[in-house]
Amino acid sequence: MAEIMFWEAVRRAHDEEMANDPLVICMGEDIGVVGGTYKATQGLYDKYGPERVMDTPISENGFTGLAIGASFLGVRPIVEIMSVNFAWLALDQIANSAAKVRYMSGGQLTSPVVIRSPGGTAHQLGAQHSARMEKIFMGIAGLRVVTPSSPRQAYGLIKSAVRCNDPVFINEHELMYNMKGEVPDKEYFHPLEGSEVVRQGRDVTLFGYNISVHWAKQAADVLAKDHGIEAEVIDLYALNPLDRAGIAASVSKTHRAVIVEEAEAPVGVGSEVMAIINEECFFELDAAPVRVSAVNIPIPYNHHLEKATIPNAKWVVQAVLKMFGKG
Amino acid sequence: MNAADKKRVLREMLYARRFEERCYEAYVERKIGGFLHLYPGQEACVHGVMEAARPGHDYVITGYRDHVHAIKCGADPKEVMAELYGKETGSSKGRGGSMHIFDVKHHFMGGYALVGGPFPLAAGMAKAIKMKGGDEIAICFLGDAANNQGTFHESLNMAALWKLPVLYVCENNLYGIGTRIDRSTAVIEQHKRVSGYNIAAAHEDGQDVEKVYAAAKIAVDHVRSGKGPYFLELMTYRYRGHSMSDSNAYRAKDEERMWSKRDPIIMLRDRLISAGAISMEEYERMDKEVLDDIELNVIKFSEESPEPSLSELTKYVLAENDPWVRGKKVS
Numbered sequence: 151m152a153e154i155m156f157w158e159a160v161r162r163a164h165d166e167e168m169a170n171d172p173l174v175i176c177m178g179e180d181i182g183v184v185g186g187t188y189k190a191t192q193g194l195y196d197k198y199g200p201e202r203v204m205d206t207p208i209s210e211n212g213f214t215g216l217a218i219g220a221s222f223l224g225v226r227p228i229v230e231i232m233s234v235n236f237a238w239l240a241l242d243q244i245a246n247s248a249a250k251v252r253y254m255s256g257g258q259l260t261s262p263v264v265i266r267s268p269g270g271t272a273h274q275l276g277a278q279h280s281a282r283m284e285k286i287f288m289g290i291a292g293l294r295v296v297t298p299s300s301p302r303q304a305y306g307l308i309k310s311a312v313r314c315n316d317p318v319f320i321n322e323h324e325l326m327y328n329m330k331g332e333v334p335d336k337e338y339f340h341p342l343e344g345s346e347v348v349r350q351g352r353d354v355t356l357f358g359y360n361i362s363v364h365w366a367k368q369a370a371d372v373l374a375k376d377h378g379i380e381a382e383v384i385d386l387y388a389l390n391p392l393d394r395a396g397i398a399a400s401v402s403k404t405h406r407a408v409i410v411e412e413a414e415a416p417v418g419v420g421s422e423v424m425a426i427i428n429e430e431c432f433f434e435l436d437a438a439p440v441r442v443s444a445v446n447i448p449i450p451y452n453h454h455l456e457k458a459t460i461p462n463a464k465w466v467v468q469a470v471l472k473m474f475g476k477g
Numbered sequence: 478m479n480a481a482d483k484k485r486v487l488r489e490m491l492y493a494r495r496f497e498e499r500c501y502e503a504y505v506e507r508k509i510g511g512f513l514h515l516y517p518g519q520e521a522c523v524h525g526v527m528e529a530a531r532p533g534h535d536y537v538i539t540g541y542r543d544h545v546h547a548i549k550c551g552a553d554p555k556e557v558m559a560e561l562y563g564k565e566t567g568s569s570k571g572r573g574g575s576m577h578i579f580d581v582k583h584h585f586m587g588g589y590a591l592v593g594g595p596f597p598l599a600a601g602m603a604k605a606i607k608m609k610g611g612d613e614i615a616i617c618f619l620g621d622a623a624n625n626q627g628t629f630h631e632s633l634n635m636a637a638l639w640k641l642p643v644l645y646v647c648e649n650n651l652y653g654i655g656t657r658i659d660r661s662t663a664v665i666e667q668h669k670r671v672s673g674y675n676i677a678a679a680h681e682d683g684q685d686v687e688k689v690y691a692a693a694k695i696a697v698d699h700v701r702s703g704k705g706p707y708f709l710e711l712m713t714y715r716y717r718g719h720s721m722s723d724s725n726a727y728r729a730k731d732e733e734r735m736w737s738k739r740d741p742i743i744m745l746r747d748r749l750i751s752a753g754a755i756s757m758e759e760y761e762r763m764d765k766e767v768l769d770d771i772e773l774n775v776i777k778f779s780e781e782s783p784e785p786s787l788s789e790l791t792k793y794v795l796a797e798n799d800p801w802v803r804g805k806k807v808s
């Protein structure tokens with residue numbers, strides 16, 4: 151098992167899938183000659199040529215729709231939308247074409263397209279480059295949504311998404327491309343449904359996904375070391391569908407839940423997980439579930455203001471202590 | 478088109494007209510729900526183009542005014558009508574409705590309800606054809622008002638840039654719902670709008686199926702021979718309102734009268750009669766056969782077909798039992 155960076159894991163998945171199947175292609179802005187804003191497709195243009203590694207015009211709805219149309223005839227496109235903020239422009243084709251075509255054709259047609267996009271709040275990029283859009287995508291029936299928290303997941307999720315016959319949106323994070331992690335040397339296909347227990351605990355469950363898994367893990371270490379609280383950490387790498395059984399199993403064990411999300415609270419992962427807890431295991435609860443979410447504002451440019459907007463491990467620790475009456 | 482082809486096309490266009498008129502009745506009887514957009518007046522467009530193309534082989538995609546396009550590609554009219562009835566035997570198993578007819582086995586890749594949505598999908602199918610090395614082409618039929626969507630410009634640019642085998646057919650019926658083209662569009666001649674993308678284009682009378690055929694032949698040959706995309710504008714008119722909920726009060730009576738004199742079916746019929754290829758009696762017999770077929774086969778089938786089962790309400794959302802959803806370790 152080798153330690154590689156997140157972007158290298160993404161690149162490796164592209165490379166292997168393109169080598170495996172001549173109908174796998176990738177497209178996006180600056181992904182070819184330049185190799186991708188985050189190097190996710192570096193070297194592939196030289197290896198596979200311009201027909202399969204396509205630098206697109208700045209036409210998000212257009213090239214996403216083009217990829218979807220190609221997928222109707224068996225091509226397996228991996229689309230990179232340069233920043234999730236630009237995916238708003240492609241929502242028409244993602245939601246109206248890719249996600250609905252199987253249903254409205256009575257199962258005749260399917261769109262096995264993969265759309266990856268980095269989102270999240272990085273460093274002082276301002277309101278129009280800091281969106282967290284997972285809440286938008288996870289509410290679309292017919293669209294799978296996954297979000298990797300590690301190089302291993304990034305690699306394995308892309309590979310499964312390419313092979314799967316459904317459209318899959320992969321939500322990545324701008325701050326995570328240089329993160330290091332172990333990725334199996336042998337081929338590995340990560341499940342597109344379910345969740346992962348990344349730390350066992352008995353006192354409270356911390357739910358995270360993508361970058362917030364890391365805040366939850368850091369918080370769990372502090373809680374154990376300084377406060378004698380053993381937190382279980384669950385990685386919700388699949389946001390649509392969410393792992394109802396996994397969520398219920400952990401809460402039934404710890405009887406307490408904190409959901410950690412990078413996005414603002416309204417209509418998000420936190421509210422959805424809370425609803426699932428209510429529906430699946432309400433009577434197991436010893437305390438009302440709590441969300442740790444971003445402040446509900448457009449993301450400010452100023453460094454101090456930005457920092458005060460996005461959650462971190464400290465916020466998680468405080469939320470747990472408050473839940474235990476120690477805050 | 479030889480004499481036999483013309484006669485067959487006359488019958489097909491007549492069938493399309495009677496089919497749509499019967500949809501109107503069924504809608505009034507509340508057998509058909511939702512939005513219903515009918516095609517009368519525009520029959521020469523899809524028939525002329527598809528005579529020049531290869532129905533069932535070339536990939537066709539269009540908007541919500543899609544029944545006749547599906548049938549011309551080879552869809553069984555019974556299944557199309559059953560879809561409008563919302564029945565399990567419908568082309569989309571009752572899940573799609575009038576605006577979402579699909580018949581993938583005949584390469585009719587669907588009707589889509591978002592104006593402009595099919596433009597990039599057609600370009601993408603053309604990309605797939607090119608990669609797979611087939612001799613099919615992608616054909617996208619849309620209206621005039623659709624050309625004001627961003628997808629029109631984005632798709633034309635990409636289709637030209639990558640020399641994709643796609644034919645865009647603009648059925649210019651002068652209106653987007655009730656807004657006349659000169660009130661929505663700065664450049665009225667649609668074929669002129671594509672010159673900025675260096676795409677071959679032409680315009681033709683969309684009421685004369687023989688002229689449409691001749692223009693489409695050039696267009697189809699251009700695309701199939703690998704010369705890249707083509708844009709064909711057909712001047713046409715719809716005889717009914719935009720949809721069933723349209724009062725149709727916005728069009729001048731003179732304008733309607735003028736276009737009704739250019740009925741594509743009557744024009745072809747009269748030409749065939751003067752050429753001695755068909756008699757009035759033969760035509761009337763043809764009409765009777767068409768009406769009987771629609772009533773005795775198409776409507777009967779749709780009436781008698783079962784409703785979809787509620788137990789299958791959530792089927793067709795995601796792939797069933799897709800092994801990759803579970804992931805896999807390779808050792």
Ligand SMILES: Cc1ncc(C[n+]2csc(CCOP(=O)(O)OP(=O)(O)O)c2C)c(N)n1
Nearest residue numbers: 542590591592620621622623650652653654
């Ligand atoms: C994105 C979008 N905007 C608006 C509508 C509502 N709408 C349906 S059809 C139509 C007019 C389209 O006219 P045109 O493209 O000329 O086609 P025609 O109906 O004349 O065949 C409008 C505005 C829609 N379906 N989709």
Ligand SMILES: [Mg+2]
Nearest residue numbers: 620621652653
């Ligand atoms: Mg129109």
